[in-house]
Amino acid sequence: MKHMIKAFLAMALVIGMTSALQAQESRIAHINTQELVEAMPSYVAANAELEKNQKLYVAQINKMRTDLQKTSERYGREVVIQSDETNIARQKEVQETLQQIDAYEQNAYTKLREQEQELLKPILEKARVTIQKVGRAKGYQYVLDSTPGAAGIIMADGYDLMPDVKVYLGM
Secondary structure, X not given: OHHHHHHHHHHHHHHHHHHHHHHHHOOEEEEOHXXXXXXOHHHHHHHHHHHHHHHHHHHHHHHHHHHHXXXXXXXXXXXXXXXXXXXXXXXXXXXXHHHHHHHXXXXXXXXXXXXXXHHHHHXXXXXXXXXXXHHHHOOOOEEEEOOOOOOXXXXXXXXXXXXXXXXXXXX
């Protein structure tokens, strides 16, 4: 029994030392990229521009809806004094205007998404490149993204096992 405990302790010691050596060989760092990007002055400026444009679109859509509401109310008050043909034409006009507002809203949303991608792409690229430069300068082989919900490696300079696995599989 004593020999088994000594053997187990020796094995645990060897495994522990091996793990410590491996940890030193493959240095790993992490960074919350979302926090970094949101702290960058260029992101703050881009976000302000996006919010300004969004407010303009929302204001225009609200104005269009208010105008349509006023027109609909007026048409509703005049329904008894207008002919059936006029009322049908007005109903069709209201429906078409509503469709135009919906199309404008969809177009505005698409434009905002495109503008967001256009504004954020260089900011994200700058953050990625900077993380890689700093990680390499500090001697890290891997930099992991610690943003909650993110599961990505930003930089991987360590040993890639793919060629060995392919050889083993005969690929």
